[in-house]
Every structure is written in structure tokens, then in C-alpha cells.
Amino acid sequence: MKTLSATSKTFADELAAFCRAAEPSPEIAASVAAILADVRARGDEAVSYYAAKFDSAKLRAKEFRVKPTLIADAAKKLPAAERKAIEAAHANILAYNRKNLPANWTAKNKHGAEVGEKFDPIRRVGLYIPGGQVPLVSTVLMTATMAKIAGCPQIAAFTPSDPSGKVSPSLLAALHIAGVDEVYRIGGVQAVGAMAYGTTTIPAVDKIFGPGNAYVCEAKRQVFGTVGVDSLPGPSELMVIADDTARADFVAADLLAQAEHGSGREKIYLVATSQKIIDAISGEIQSQLKLIARSEKTQAVLTGGFLAIEAPAPDQIADIANYVAPEHLEIITKPAAEKKLLRAITTAGAIFLGNHTPTALGDFTAGPSHVLPTARTARFSSGLRTADFMRRTSIVRYAAASVKKANDVTSRFAAMEKLDAHGRSVKIRA
Ligand SMILES: NC(=O)c1ccc[n+]([C@@H]2O[C@H](COP(=O)([O-])OP(=O)(O)OC[C@H]3O[C@@H](n4cnc5c(N)ncnc54)[C@H](O)[C@@H]3O)[C@@H](O)[C@H]2O)c1
Numbered sequence: 117m118k119t120l121s122a123t124s125k126t127f128a129d130e131l132a133a134f135c136r137a138a139e140p141s142p143e144i145a146a147s148v149a150a151i152l153a154d155v156r157a158r159g160d161e162a163v164s165y166y167a168a169k170f171d172s173a174k175l176r177a178k179e180f181r182v183k184p185t186l187i188a189d190a191a192k193k194l195p196a197a198e199r200k201a202i203e204a205a206h207a208n209i210l211a212y213n214r215k216n217l218p219a220n221w222t223a224k225n226k227h228g229a230e231v232g233e234k235f236d237p238i239r240r241v242g243l244y245i246p247g248g249q250v251p252l253v254s255t256v257l258m259t260a261t262m263a264k265i266a267g268c269p270q271i272a273a274f275t276p277s278d279p280s281g282k283v284s285p286s287l288l289a290a291l292h293i294a295g296v297d298e299v300y301r302i303g304g305v306q307a308v309g310a311m312a313y314g315t316t317t318i319p320a321v322d323k324i325f326g327p328g329n330a331y332v333c334e335a336k337r338q339v340f341g342t343v344g345v346d347s348l349p350g351p352s353e354l355m356v357i358a359d360d361t362a363r364a365d366f367v368a369a370d371l372l373a374q375a376e377h378g379s380g381r382e383k384i385y386l387v388a389t390s391q392k393i394i395d396a397i398s399g400e401i402q403s404q405l406k407l408i409a410r411s412e413k414t415q416a417v418l419t420g421g422f423l424a425i426e427a428p429a430p431d432q433i434a435d436i437a438n439y440v441a442p443e444h445l446e447i448i449t450k451p452a453a454e455k456k457l458l459r460a461i462t463t464a465g466a467i468f469l470g471n472h473t474p475t476a477l478g479d480f481t482a483g484p485s486h487v488l489p490t491a492r493t494a495r496f497s498s499g500l501r502t503a504d505f506m507r508r509t510s511i512v513r514y515a516a517a518s519v520k521k522a523n524d525v526t527s528r529f530a531a532m533e534k535l536d537a538h539g540r541s542v543k544i545r546a
């Protein structure tokens with residue numbers, strides 16, 4: 117753990133340096149570019165090659181797609197308690213995301229013409245479901261549910277297999293429950309390349325969704341433009357803002373939870389109003405570390421990816437949070453400070469309030485998607501929602517009377533821009 121004081125002279129530079137470490141290195145960018153170029157050139161053959169290289173899975177092209185019967189079977193064999201948990205989470209996620217379904221509209225403009233927007237589902241979407249370290253069953257629900265609400269006619273999911281070609285049965289069952297039956301046991305950069313460029317066996321998608329490790333995230337950044345991408349949700353991050361009302365044991369548990377993902381590039385931030393609070397929470401982390409299963413990988417994040425900041429003033433805390441733009445932000449403070457911070461912090465991916473709202477609730481079941489921007493990209497992008505699975509078309513209809521009213525404006529613009537034919541095409545109707 118690194119500790120900084122927000123009042124020190126070098127604070128801004130040190131914070132910037134820590135945050136920069138979350139950006140993909142030039143080495144990652146270069147190796148991703150090489151894999152993408154190879155998938156584009158050699159298609160299925162390259163996909164097989166990288167599945168063997170990175171996931172030790174020997175897969176021929178005709179084995180990429182998981183048989184739909186296997187997916188249905190996984191759902192049938194799902195233990196009742198797991199089914200109940202998946203269905204309960206699914207219900208909350210459905211209810212939350214139905215609220216942000218965009219609606220078509222029409223209105224009249226100043227010329228009396230009809231103007232409006234219509235929204236349509238993106239025709240073919242690709243969902244990346246991480247599976248390198250752990251099978252992210254929840255990510256199925258946090259992406260597919262919105263694609264279904266939007267009405268996307270084709271939904272293809274991609275996730276890495278284990279060396280024997282197996283995909284987690286719980287993950288397959290969740291896909292079945294969410295209504296997805298086109299699933300490929302392919303992960304990593306090669307999956308992103310196949311989604312973007314298409315191969316003989318994998319049809320290209322129009323937009324790629326979902327989180328992943330630093331390689332997957334960088335691959336999505338590189339294929340943007342060839343296809344759409346939702347955002348850049350990379351290795352998880354959590355910032356906790358704590359004053360003396362925060363329970364040290366709760367905060368420690370939450371920081372450990374987001375350090376646990378296991379890619380080793382996760383980042384955790386503790387912003388506390390006193391050094392005493394930092395000491396209490398780091399003491400708790402040390403004792404709780406002994407209790408959790410994934411302690412070795414978590415330890416790596418605690419050493420290199422954990423920043424504690426002492427910052428007494430709310431204004432200063434808000435500035436820090438707005439700079440870091442953390443994926444997850446927990447605010448555990450007195451009500452007055454909470455109110456102030458909630459208003460002043462405008463760049464967090466998701467905010468969790470109070471002692472009883474661990475980020476894990478958002479990870480699994482509260483309702484909003486856990487697919488959230490990381491590495492400071494929350495400054496300009498937001499978490500996944502239904503509208504991301506739709507595209508928008510503007511619609512305009514003028515009648516003879518309304519086009520007359522527009523003629524003056526268009527002829528002026530045509531003259532200014534020296535585009536005579538533009539002006540004439542309106543005039544001929546007016
Ligand atoms: N921001 C979010 O919304 C969000 C949500 C859930 C999970 N996550 C993050 O997703 C990540 C999942 O990571 P993961 O590793 O478990 O699964 P993953 O599926 O994202 O990545 C595994 C794949 O990475 C590829 N890979 C590994 N090493 C490579 C290398 N050296 N070169 C090229 N490719 C390589 C392999 O092909 C492998 O299949 C975690 O960091 C987690 O924090 C983020």
C-alpha cells in the first residue's frame with residue numbers, strides 16, 4: 117500500500133503517476149495489435165492458434181461454437197439454489213434497465229415540419245464474458261439482459277474455455293436463462309478480433325460489449341471504428357471515501373473484494389479524513405486477508421495497486437474523486453458530507469452510499485449493470501445500459517407550406533457556403 121497526503125506539494129503528480137499505471141502499456145498495445153492483425157488475416161486458423169497459446173485449449177474451428185443443446189442442458193442441470201440466485205438477480209436487472217429504454221418521439225419545428233427520432237436495436241451484438249481467472253456468471257446478466265430488452269435480433273456471446281474446451285456450466289445456464297444460444301468458447305484478443313472482422317465460422321458483429329482484462333480492453337479500443345464498442349471496462353477499481361462514521365471492517369472487506377478479481381491490474385483507493393482511519397482499515401485488511409480464499413492474488417493488488425490518501429476537506433476529496441473517475445465509488449460519511457460529495461463528484465462509474473452498500477451488491481444483483489468504465493475513462497463515458505444496445509435515427513418530413521417557410525434560411529446558407537444546388541433543391545419546392 118502507498119499512502120499520500122492530499123496536502124503535500126507533490127500530491128497531484130504522485131496521484132497522476134499512480135493512475136497512469138492503470139493505462140495499457142505500449143507492450144500490451146503492440147501485442148494486441150499483432151494478434152488482431154493476425155486474426156484479420158488468417159481468421160479461424162489464428163483464433164485456434166491464440167486459444168492454444170493463451171488458454172491452452174486445442175480447438176478446431178468447428179468446435180468454437182458451443183452446441184445449443186449443451187447450453188440448454190446446463191440450465192436443466194443447474195442446482196436449484198443457483199437458479200434461484202440467477203433468477204433473482206435477473207429480475208432486479210430487468211426492472212432497473214427497463215426504466216432507461218429510449219422512446220421514439222416527434223415534434224413540430226419552427227417551420228411547422230415534423231421532426232423526430234426513432235430508436236432501433238443494433239442488429240448483431242457481441243458480448244464478451246470474462247473467464248480468464250473466474251467465470252463471470254454475473255456479467256452474462258449484466259450485458260445480455262439489456263440486449264434482450266433492446267430487442268437485438270442476434271446476440272452472440274464469447275468467453276474463454278478451460279484447457280479441455282469446457283466453459284463453466286453455471287455461465288452457460290445463465291446464458292440460457294438470459295435467452296442467448298449463440299455462444300463461442302473463445303476469449304481474449306482473439307475473440308475481439310473475431311467479433312470485429314468475422315471469420316469463416318464466426319460472423320462479425322456490429323458492436324462489442326462487456327468487460328475484460330487489460331488485453332481485452334485494449335483490443336476493444338483498437339477495433340473501435342471497424343465495429344462499435346460500448347466503453348472501455350477494464351480491470352476493476354474501487355474508491356472508498358471514509359470518515360469516522362465508516363466501519364473499518366466493512367471498508368476493508370469491500371477493498372479486498374475488488375482486489376480479488378485476480379488479473380493483478382485492479383486498483384483500490386482509500387480516501388480517508390484522517391490517518392487514524394487509514395490505520396484502522398489497513399489493520400482490518402491484514403486480518404481479513406487470512407480469511408479469504410484468493411489471498412495470494414489479492415496480495416499482489418494490495419502491494420502494487422492500493423493507494424491510501426489522507427484528505428480532510430470535502431472539496432479536496434471531491435477533486436480527487438473527479439480526477440481518478442473511479443469505476444466504483446463508496447461514500448461512507450456523515451449525511452452532510454455525503455450530500456456535498458454526491459453533488460460535487462460527477463465522474464464516478466457507479467456510486468454506493470452508506471455503511472450497508474458494498475460494491476458487491478452492484479456486482480451481482482442491485483440492478484444497474486456492473487459493466488462500468490475504468491482507468492479514468494469514466495470522465496467521458498458511463499456504465500452500460502439498454503440505450504447502448506440501440507441506435508438512433510432522426511426523421512424529418514416537410515410539407516409544401518413548411519418548405520416555403522424554410523426557403524429564406526436555406527438560400528442564405530447556400531450563398532454563404534457557395535452551394536448553389538443545395539439552395540435550388542429547396543427553392544424548386546418553395
Ligand atoms: N470494468 C468492469 O465493468 C468489469 C466488470 C467485470 C470484470 N472486470 C474485470 O475483467 C477482468 C477479467 O479478467 P480475466 O483475465 O479474468 O478474464 P478475461 O476473459 O478478460 O481475459 C482472459 C483472456 O486474456 C487473454 N490473455 C491473457 N494473457 C494474455 C497475454 N499475455 N497476451 C494476450 N492475451 C492474453 C487470454 O486469451 C485469456 O483468454 C478482471 O480484471 C475484472 O476486474 C471489469
Ligand SMILES: [Zn+2]
Pocket residue numbers: 352373374377479
Ligand atoms: Zn467486482
